[in-house]
Amino acid sequence: MWVEEISLDNIKCFEKQTIKLGTKKEPYPWINLLGENGTGKSTILQALSLLLAGPEGAAQLLKPDGWLKDNFKPGKMTIVLHQGLNDPGQYGNEKKERKMFRYTFYVTGSEKLTINNKTFTEPIITEDTNSRVIPWLRENALLPKGKGWFGAGYGAFRRLTRANRILVPSLQTPLRYTNFFTQFREDQALEAFETWMVYLDYRISKSDDSIAKKQKEWGIKAINKLLPEGNSFDSIDGNGRIWFKVQGSKVSTVALSDGFRSVLALAGDLIWRLIEAFPLSDDPLNEEGVVLIDELDIHLHPTWQRTIAGLLRQTFPGMQFIMATHSPLIAAGSGEDAVTYRFYRKDNNTIVEEIKNIHALSVDKILQSEAFGLISPFSPETQNKLDRYFQLKKKKTLNNSEQTELDLAIPLVREALGELPNENSLDFKVQEFLMDKLNDKNK
Known part of the structure; x- marks a missing residue:
């Protein structure tokens, strides 16, 4: 699954805006969303999450009070979505099989509004009942629990729990909407990585489980790729604590820095959800999907900011990454084929414009360019x-x-x-x- 574009109409700071996230044939592999605080970057990521979670999932994630720019007319969120190679389901016949889907969710507010002959008197997200594709997507793609059609979103407050993990009997297959939980719940810790790794280790020790071995290998491989040089996964002890080698010393996840914990939380959760979505895959890390990240740069030292985009792309080459950042280092390090948009306010509306060739500039020049609104690199x-x-x-x-x-x-x-x-x-x-x-x- 990948996204070609999203359009917002009367949503928060957006009067009417369409953002291209790919062509009709392929996704942009990495999209940077730049802009000052309050210009709507998180709104775009949250709108994508609601659309990718499906009608029922969107209702679980958010009651959209305050989402309308003008309370006297409905808001619209429209997405153009493409089916991936390993996403199940066939829409149409063999001669006219459809792989691209456009659908809309409507948003209401505190004022009385009518949509498709139905009246609403409180804030709600509702599907377009005239859509022909939403019923099919609900049954084949946007299932509460399903295979393929992968999407996940991570808010700025992603983190591991500070508690030590203990052995658990199983990890339930996640409901689709929980893939986007941290974008709407700041208090939601990403515990899947620790719980999952400890459980795999338990299965291996008890029955030499070959599937658990393979999954643990995928997890360790991905984590080690994303960590800075000189840092790597070490072991899991008998008390269920996970240890890492950090510049020659052994450190448990509880004692790791916030930067390490932020990356481990994101990557570990992503790996687990990919394996759940593609259980028969030879390598889930290579599968297609959409990953949304708000403020990727948070807690990361500039040396890590400089490389993290490239490391994520190498580790998950099939993913379409759409992320917001305040870091020129991340924007510059995201690759020559990355697409960058700048968000800025003008006349009580947010304007979005594409910034070209940011990868070729130094940090100073990026800050002094239109990408960051001509900010001086000096105090x-x-x-x-x-x-x-x-x-x-x-x-x-x-x-x-x-x-x-x-x-x-x-x-x-x-x-x-x-x-x-x-x-x-x-x-x-x-x-x-x-x-x-x-x-x-x-x-």
């Missing part, structure tokens, strides 16, 4: 002094006070820029241009 105090330096350099004549101010600024400019820029150099003209753009933005 406000240093940027103000640089601006003043360039203002003075542009003047044809300086009085004594201005000349003294310019002379005093030279050491800081040399330290900040590496050398004093020549007035005819490209660097000087670029700095002047950026200064003018930043000043225009702040007017």
Whole structure:
């Protein structure tokens, strides 16, 4: 399964917006959503989750109070979804088999609204009852428990539990809507990784279970790929504690840093859900699906931010990743074929625009580009002094006070820029241009 596009109409900060997430033939493998807080990135991810969870799952995840931009007309969330190679079900006959599905969920609010001749008086998410494909999707794709048609979403507060795991008799197949729980429940810990790994270890020790061995191998393989160099899975002890090698020392999951725990929680949960969705697969890590991640950069050191997108893509090559981030390092490291959108507010509405070729830029240049709204890489105090330096350099004549101010600024400019820029150099003209753009933005 993969997503070609999503459209929102009268949803939160979006008046009307369509975002392309693939072509008609293939998905964009990695999509970055950039923008300041409050511009709607999480809304897009949550809307995708509701649509991928199915009508019943959406109702379990959220009662959409406050989701309408205008309370006097219904909101619409529309998705274009494609069936993957290993997703079961056939829509149509052999000559006219359909693999692409467009469907809509409507959202109501506190005001009385009518949709498809049915009146609603409270906030609710409801399917388009005129749709011909939703009934088929409900029975073949958007099942509470089903195979294939994989999707999972992770909110910014994903984490492992701080409690030690104990052995459990089994892990139930997850209900579809729970794949997206952490996007709507900040208090929801991702416990599947620890519980699952301990249970597999138990099965292996008791009966030398070959299936459990294979699944444990997949889990360890994926986790080790995502961890920074010098860190890896170590063992599970008799008390059900999972240990890792961290730069030569053994550390249990309870004592790991928040960065490690965030990645382990996401990756471990994803592996377990993939195995449940593709139980007959030779390698579930290679299966297709959609993964939504809000604030991937949270808790991660810049060195890990720089590589995490590439590591996720290598570990789960069949996944379509759609993620929000505030990190230029993640945006730059997501690959030449990644697609990046910038979200920004204008006239009480959110505008979304594509940013090209971000992978080729340095972090400084990404911050100073339209991708991050022309943010200076310097502190406000240093940027103000640089601006003043360039203002003075542009003047044809300086009085004594201005000349003294310019002379005093030279050491800081040399330290900040590496050398004093020549007035005819490209660097000087670029700095002047950026200064003018930043000043225009702040007017």
